Amino acid sequence: MTGLRHIKRQRIHEAISTAAITLFLERGFGEVSVAEVAAAAEVSKPTLFKYFATKEDLVLHRIADHQGEAARVVRQRGPQEGPLDALERHFLSGLEQRDPVTGLNDHAEVLAYHHMVFSTPSLAARVSHYMAMDEEALAEALAEGADDLTATLLAAEVLAVQRVLARRNWRRLAEGETAAQVHPEAVRAARRAFALLRNGLDAAWAPGDTEPR
Incomplete structure (x- = not known):
């Protein structure tokens, strides 16, 4: 019953x-x-x-369904897999599966939904609230293997990276490219972004450089 x-x-x-x-x-x-x-x-x-x-x-319940996802990925990773490796793997899998959360889904309704959410102030504000909650949850998960400051900083950086990548993908789709066309570059961008998280932004520049490597 x-x-x-x-x-x-x-x-x-x-x-x-x-x-x-x-x-x-x-x-x-x-x-x-x-x-x-x-x-x-x-x-x-x-x-x-x-x-x-x-x-x-x-x-926004469709977005709320992903609440705490990054924290779950960290906690459910294999014993030999680092947190950043797990989060990168999960994001790359999302790109492959055209998960709307990665910005790489060119279904007309998904694109329209995305535009509606981020062009409506009350919806965009609520999304920011969800992101803050996700950041806190991820920091708690990361703190199980690192000090509090490191965990908090890394959580903020990871979610900022994912947000930037997703918005970058969505903008290209909104301009008329297909998900299939964008996917290879989206993968390269994600790998580069996570490499920068591991190595620090200083590693992207050599002394005297004016452009990132």
Whole structure:
């Protein structure tokens, strides 16, 4: 009975989310009311708020599903694998699988969703909140094998690198390139970025250089 109830809740959750994102992408986040989303999903407004506490959550639960992912990767890595190696492997796997979190997914709805999130102030602000929580969780995971300052700095650097790489990929797709075209360079950029994390930015320049190596 519990299993059936869970399945029913998941179906309602998905129906509400699908209805919301469809309407938001068609008309804009600010132009659609929660009441309209409830009507499209064929649920009452109170029922909708049982599943999604805020209007922003109707959109961002897809991002929230990745909450704490970097920390999990670090904690679940193999005994011979370092934290940065595990995080790099995970990011490269995401590129290969066209995970939207890496910015390398050229499905029209994914591109439109990405644009909506980062062009809507309330959604972008909530994403920043999620990122801060992810940074804290990753720092806690890294602190299990390093001092607190090192763990905190490395967590901030890793998530900044992933954010920059993802936005770089997304911009190229938004300009018209395909994920297949961007993928080889995205892999090279990710490998270079993680190498810089390991070696420090000073390693990218030799004395007298004006450009990175």
